[in-house]
Amino acid sequence: MDFQQLEKSTVRKVTLRLIPFLFLCFTISILDRVNIGFAALRMNEDLGFSEAVYGFGAGIFFIGYFLLEVPGSAMMTRIGARRWISRIMVSWGVIAIIMAFIQTPLQFYIVRFLLGVAEASFYPCMVHYLSGFFQTKHHAKAIAGFMIAIPAANAAGSPLSTFFLQLDWHGLAGWQWLFILEAIPAVILGIVCYFYLTDRIEDAKWLTQDERNWLLDVTNKEALEKQKVKKLTFMEVLRDRDVLILALGYFFWMFGYYGINMFLPTISRGLTEKTGLSLQNIGWLLGLMYLCAMVVMYLVGKSSDKTNERRYHVACCLTVSAIAMIISVYLAESSTVGAFVMLTISLCGAFGAYSPFWAIPPSFLTGAAAGGGIALINSIGNLGGFFGPYFVGFVNDLTGSHNLGMIILGVSMIVSACIVVLLVKQSGKNKTVKASSTLEQTG
Numbered sequence: 001m002d003f004q005q006l007e008k009s010t011v012r013k014v015t016l017r018l019i020p021f022l023f024l025c026f027t028i029s030i031l032d033r034v035n036i037g038f039a040a041l042r043m044n045e046d047l048g049f050s051e052a053v054y055g056f057g058a059g060i061f062f063i064g065y066f067l068l069e070v071p072g073s074a075m076m077t078r079i080g081a082r083r084w085i086s087r088i089m090v091s092w093g094v095i096a097i098i099m100a101f102i103q104t105p106l107q108f109y110i111v112r113f114l115l116g117v118a119e120a121s122f123y124p125c126m127v128h129y130l131s132g133f134f135q136t137k138h139h140a141k142a143i144a145g146f147m148i149a150i151p152a153a154n155a156a157g158s159p160l161s162t163f164f165l166q167l168d169w170h171g172l173a174g175w176q177w178l179f180i181l182e183a184i185p186a187v188i189l190g191i192v193c194y195f196y197l198t199d200r201i202e203d204a205k206w207l208t209q210d211e212r213n214w215l216l217d218v219t220n221k222e223a224l225e226k227q228k229v230k231k232l233t234f235m236e237v238l239r240d241r242d243v244l245i246l247a248l249g250y251f252f253w254m255f256g257y258y259g260i261n262m263f264l265p266t267i268s269r270g271l272t273e274k275t276g277l278s279l280q281n282i283g284w285l286l287g288l289m290y291l292c293a294m295v296v297m298y299l300v301g302k303s304s305d306k307t308n309e310r311r312y313h314v315a316c317c318l319t320v321s322a323i324a325m326i327i328s329v330y331l332a333e334s335s336t337v338g339a340f341v342m343l344t345i346s347l348c349g350a351f352g353a354y355s356p357f358w359a360i361p362p363s364f365l366t367g368a369a370a371g372g373g374i375a376l377i378n379s380i381g382n383l384g385g386f387f388g389p390y391f392v393g394f395v396n397d398l399t400g401s402h403n404l405g406m407i408i409l410g411v412s413m414i415v416s417a418c419i420v421v422l423l424v425k426q427s428g429k430n431k432t433v434k435a436s437s438t439l440e441q442t443g
Helices: 003-047 051-079 081-101 106-121 122-131 136-147 149-164 172-198 207-229 240-271 279-307 309-333 334-350 355-359 367-399 402-440
Strands: none
Touching: 003 081, 003 106, 003 122, 003 136, 003 172, 003 207, 051 081, 051 106, 051 122, 051 136, 051 240, 081 106, 081 122, 081 172, 106 207, 122 136, 122 172, 122 367, 136 149, 136 279, 136 355, 149 172, 149 279, 149 309, 149 334, 149 355, 172 279, 240 279, 240 309, 240 355, 240 367, 279 309, 279 334, 279 355, 309 355, 309 402, 334 355, 367 402
């Protein structure tokens, strides 16, 4: 087998082995994270929660996430991704089931906080895990392969969640069944994960010896080339300037993204009251919106890999998302269809930025430093996931409208786009891309 055939067969096997399974795991993760938005359509009324209470509870998930993200990633580097991802999935599945039995705001806050603690470091573990099995030139496409789970989970979960909301079995309300039925797969997949994933290339018996040797050779060469550009330890990366700038940009992005995502079902119900759409129809409509976002996410990841450019792909997507979000506010009163079109474009932009953004850290970080850097970016960024929903809930209660909150969320995403572009200008696109191009020549 010649070199090109060996590379092609190895990448294909790695992709087929890892991406579909991680896609499925991440889909369940996203369902358990955002189904709170659908549950709120009935839960808030049943339990007497105001929008401020709901916004705080929806967002406090990210405080737990923030506190345990970096320690969790450090633990992952010690015991291996396979064991750590398995532990995460089983524990969050159990806690997500407990969500079905909350009765008071305090219980709501505590369980959502614990859910964040349980899930902390799940995403950076997967990104770090994939970076050990894929060359840099394939990172954005590989990351997009499982991150498509975010819009896919929303596309499938929207009609599924609205269906569960209408159940009334054994004295439990629909929103309670929603939490239970969407959490059970996490426990099952967590157990399967322990036996399915392989921590190291050397242990990947599903590759031939030649394929393992080739993959070890190219990934080791890449690691050495990256270290020539920037060699950092786990602790040093937590103070690295590029990592901190990416974390700041991600914070403003998540502030805007989760602010709209957690309230989108509620916003959609308000927009569709004029047309008389049923709850189930709202679910199908939201599913279609997320399906469009899934397609855009794949195309942007493919374009980013083809051009070997990351920052401007991210900035353009976020800017389009922000502008569409703000326009939707002004169309809401005059054109429900127009408002939904703009919200769909906004979702497409927000999701499109994911794969090129998360291809940036592995382009200059390796080993434990990569795990620590990705975890720090994700943990600080996801604080925006707390402040966004809480801010929107507070403003909605104060003004009786989503308009002002949506405008500020849009501005936040534009700020994120500016920060990501600033990173290119100050830290220099060339030093990471140069390393990447050198690796392609040596690979």
